[in-house]
Amino acid sequence: MLREVACDVRRIQQANIIAQRLPDGTAWEPRRVNARNKMGRIRCGMFAKLKTAKYLKAQANAHAAEVAFVPGVQKLARVHHYGLRDRVNQRGTMVKYAERPLLGVNNEVESLVYGILMRWLE
Template sequence: MDDLQRVDDWLAALLANLEPAARNRMMRQLAQELRRSQQQNIRLQRNPDGTAFEPRRVTARSKKGRIKRQMFAKLRTTKYLKTAATADSASVQFEGKVQRIARVHHYGLRDRVRRNGPEVHYAERRLLGINSYQVQLLSDAILRWLTY
């Protein structure tokens, strides 16, 4: 644990030496890489920990095993999945009204299908999150920035 703290302090000192504009560019690039990995997880229909999303409910009207389109196809587009970056932070977040939809599916909450429709309990499908692979990806990107 002590070694990790020393590495963290070393990286913080190196980042402090960068100009704010350079840190801002680096954080923007990190946010874009993070968004790409989040989009890939959503496209592959898996949680950040690598487990598969719970499959859709089979209804009487749908044929068994037939999926017309992927879940969250529009949510993963850059129109709705936005990046935000400052000199000190980088984030990936859902934009606008889709935040509510993403929150309901992410935490497995109850919501109405339509305005006056029935209330449904949605399965928990983690849309955004960090795993060890993404931490490694981001630390590699930071080291690339510091070596150039």
């Protein structure tokens, strides 16, 4: 049962990352415009790889269900989730990133978990 909950919650979180919206449904703050970028260029969405099952794991055991990023990308996810400062590259300057919560609980997640629990209790 908890495995089903974790997989369904991960699916909802992936949909939020694809749609580039906060858990409450509002849109993320857009990227800053860089003078070097050419106008009209199509850019890929933010966190294109971060949403994949390789990096966003759903785990469950007898007592809990968990959706989390793998340790290799946790720092990147934490910096963007909380809007912290980080280096662009190893020797680069420090940059303050916009706060873009990647994971969170909303009414959709709560109703999904409630529905799965009620189905299993029948």
